[in-house]
Amino acid sequence: MGSLVHTPRRLAVLVAAVLFAVAACGGTTSSSSGTSFKGTRNIGLDIAITGQSALYGHAISQAVKLAASDLNASGGVAGYKMQADVLDDGTDVNKAVENTRQLILQDNAAVLIGQVTSAQCQATSPISKQNKIIMMAATCNSYQLTTEPDLVNPYYVSVVPNTFMEGTSAGKLVGNLQSVKNIFIVSPNYLFGRSETNAFVAQLKKSAPDDKIVNPQSTWYVPYPTNPRWDSTIAAIQASNPKPDLIYSNIFAADQENFIKQALAVDPNFFQKYPMTTLSSVDDLNALQSTYPLGMHLYMRAPFFSLTNSKLTTFINHYRSAYNGEYPSDWAIMDYDAVMTWAKAANAAGTLTGDKVLKQLVGKTFSSLRGYNFTIRKEDQQANVGETVGTTSGASGTKYPFPTLAPVTNLKGDDIIMPVDLVKELQAGQCEQGGKPTTTDFALCPSWKG
């Protein structure tokens, strides 16, 4: 292709040198064992350090690292020193699968922590099953992960309220609001969104059968990946007839921020006219800080300011001193719980082998940072963890840079967890649509209808 100019040639040598250097630097890092440890093993965390969910990945990896060092400070797990082995999947499903295999095959992870999105967990759960490595889910939470026949995985344990539990919480919350009769639904069109919305609608029918959804079902779901502009949805809400008393949504993170900002720009009193019920977290509150609207009825998984207990207070200070004064978000708390739960079970089993640790996990009770104990039931290996619901208010003043919830209720796990009959029917494929078994809508299951 003609002769090369000198400079690119030197550059080529440089590139080649970089390649060789990178290759040479590769190779496994050998673990240094302290005198009191049998060896070092990995906690495998494949999480979104980059990509759409980078915000959560950041908090989660910090929490897992903190958990590992705390465990080591108290003697390790079953005699082993634990190391947080963190890989980035960029919120990509394919990469999550690759990384999970690497964590298991190459890095010999003793336990895996679940990813952020349900799509990713769906893809990595089969790998954990195949290799008999326990997967502790603390973020991804679609109930299909534990009830879809193809996905049921004996090594999968969930310590996060699943979409059934969350949707049910929201349904109960809204059902209790006497002034609300008409509801507008906005949800992202992917597994998590559909799953949770279904649960909300099903619970709402039970709690408040006279309440109506004002927008047609085909407009409940916004195409995903979501457009950062919500003009159409905001316009649809304004144009709606009858006007809604409440907006139900489970849009989170950036979408939630965008929606709120844009709605407030259209009408500063938007959320007084149309209060919103949505999934939220400390991160979301922190994103908008004092501009986060008051009077919103939120459901949150583990907001530290509402779950006050001594264990949590200690943890908050511990976390803040380790990480530059950052408050631990819901994700950080749940993932820390996940690691600690597993560690306790492994210590009880005296070994890191998956099957043996599982016996100490399933059916057992554990304490948590959230101020209550939870049990991992055997039917779907879901912990009966609770969900916090409440209304945003400025009651706490300037204590935190964002509004907190008041009034607030910490719903008990047992009140919102999926009934065992339902679990069994879903797992057995007994809920049918058009003659074929489905898990999309549990309202089709015999025990729900009955």
Added chain:
Amino acid sequence: MTSLLRLSRDARVRWTLSGLLILFALLVPPLAGLYELSNPDASARFYIFLGTEALVLALWAVSYNLMLGYAGMVSFAHAAYYGVGAYTVALLFQDYHVPVLLGLVAAPVVAAVFGLVTGLVALRAVRLYFSLLTLAISQLLYSLAFNAYGFTGGDNGIHGIEIPDALTDYTTMYYFVGAVVGICLLLMFLLTRAPFGAALLAIRENRERARSIGINVRAYELAVFTIASLFAGVAGGLFAIYQQQAFPEMMYWTANAQPVVVALLGGIGAFLGPAFGAFVYTELSNLISKDFPNQFDVLLGAIVLGVVLAVPGGLASLPNLFGALRSRFRHEPEAAVVESGGESIARADLAKVVRIEAIQADPVAVDRGEPLLVIEGLSRSFGGLRAVQDVNLTVHAGDRHAIIGPNGAGKSTLFNLITGRLKPSSGRVTFAGRDITGRPPHVIARAGIGRAFQITMIFPRLTVLQNLQYAILAHRGYTVRPFGVADRMFRDEAMELLEAVGLDQYADLAAGQLSHGDQRAIELAISLALGSRLVLLDEPTAGMSAFETQKAMDLVRRVAQEKHLTLLFCEHDMEVVFGTARTVTVMHLGRVLTEGTPDEVRGNPDVQKVYLGQLEEAAV
């Protein structure tokens, strides 16, 4: 064996590298085992798994390179067919419990159907627009996979695909995948060596030229698009088997970055280049995400950028690079770029010209003096501009007919109308009794009209010999063949033609390296190879020195006489016109002004006025 020795140093290096790569690929499992023995923290299974990934990526990337490296097409839809292949296997298993191995047979078929149908749409546009159209198509297919929840499982993807017990062993899986990939690569390789591959190279080098040697460019592009998507489907099917799942992100347009980066890294000029790149990329990717998890994108971007800027030929061209580096350090002079100086024309030999008779395809069917090309009422407008208006022209067999006229008279447009590059607004063109009005260029070329272009149109990166060989292959319809070795066919005939125009000593040089005049000689040789009866020369001596001009026209006249060629040419050089032409037509502002012998035209006062008028305008 002798043919191997005759290969250039470049090709020898490539064969060696390819051999090494294949050897390495065969030995991955035992090598991984050895690595595990020597390094207790490592896991052989993991590296074998990575190897399987690399194999599938190699197949995918090589199939992409069929379009990219061989036909010059940049597609953003390739990931879609990969995804279709994976979904075929997955859905057949999930809904109909079809065993995955059978599904693997179906995958390429389904992918090829998708490729064919979408290719028909995509190829309505060319080059950049083609690329953008493939982007639109791929996004549509992705949204189909993502939104059609009931059919494809939507954003969930499909999981838990069961595989035969034998394949659960990592090593067995590796060799199974390797076998399938190997067979596919072999098939693709044979295709690229065959006349079909020659046609692809011609298209990549010079689309216009390919058309004018009789290749129906769009048909070949559609064929290679479909074939590439077929093999992408196999790669996708293999993915579904060894990963045991399929998901829509496989089809998102940015997923195309993978085979493209891999192909670029390895080198798109060599057949196994992308395969080499696949192995390098897989290992590199693994290393970076392990050691630098927080800087993955920056590092990957930096490496790709580095390769793009410094080594555009990819890693496969590194040996050349190192060779050049080495010679620079040793202060060896670089191999001089060979430039021919137009001696070919000086060496034209009558005797050699006579020998080409042997390869003429069609005997002259039209008697001398009879009308060969008849143009009636031909017109063409561009918006409000009437470039050619109601032109009537007859070229008689055996004649040497010149068209002259000032700039903007419509000469080039007229040529384009005759050769099919443009469609006329009205009028008729008849050649040897056949109506060729508005037919596509490759059809007209087949009919017997050859064109030497105003801008030299050869296949620059192919050798001079290949230029001729491929022209013959295309003309005789051999290029549809997917088997055989193109570079071995019609060598002797091509060499004879080259000798006739005096270029035989440059047979193995890249045609783009030759001097301007010699490139014209190549074009002339190609016209002869096509067995053209009527040769259109569009300003044949433009850009030539006086010496070259004289010799070129000598050659043209001689060849025309010996081969009973009819010449139609337009020229600005009046010496050439009056020295060569027997009939002269004068055009002005799109119309025919007058026609006659050179002397008649020279003495015509209207003609003088037109040219003088032009001179006056120029002076203003």
Added chain:
Amino acid sequence: MDASQFLLFAVGGLANAAYLFIVAAGLSLVFGALRVINMAHGSLYMIAAFVCVVVANALGATLGFWGGLVVAVLVAGAVGALIEIFVLRRVYRQEHLVQLLGTYALTLIIAGLVRIIFGPNYRTMKAPDLFTGSVQLAGHSYALYSFFMIGAAIAIAAGVYLMLYRTALGRNIRAAVSDPDLLSASGINVARLFTIVFVIGAALAALGGVIVAPSQAVGLTMDTDILVLAFAISVIGGLGSIVGSVIGALIVGEVISFGLANSYTNQFALAFVFIIMAVVLVIRPWGLFGAAEQ
């Protein structure tokens, strides 16, 4: 749908079209004059948005937005100049694919650097007080900021148009768009012209990012979010044509807005955009207002 509802969706579509136009105009201009597809265009948009937010929050309420605007445009312009000089100049004569890959590599690098410098969190800033507030029209509320966006787009469109058709620079740019071969023969310093055009393109991307920053969360996915739509608009309107970018943006903005409104087309709004893009490429590849290549 009655008239007041129609107006709601129409204005929403216009607001969308506004910022999409500004970004697409830059992409289209760069392609028209330089014949380079700049995949890193979205990255420049993202850089500008981040810089604007950071500067605006630092400067406080009164100066915030405007200060952020100036700094963001300067930074993006500088980055654009660096890209043009050190990367693009090497790849002009190479095939489209090499250019694509080079600019794609840049998107990776820039995305990584933005994450390392600014962190993975989403950032927000307030709109300037001048444009905060809502307007009542025909019984519904409208954000004043939407009208600011529309106004800004009109102003920028006018500015670019004037630049192209009333200045010497603009004449040179148009010459580059319509007849690249002639350009080198005409005595213009082509290298410098290309750098200037690329910087203008970067500035337009930056303006898009700045205008959008007060109304949506600024995060790491902004670069890819906007790129495909910018491509679609440039294709539909015509690469190299400003009028085309306006029309293309209007089409895309309204198709999405009304598509999302209707319960039947809800899920397919974005797909419609791609179908239109495909149809244009098949029937009239150079776009509605582009110039057919010779």
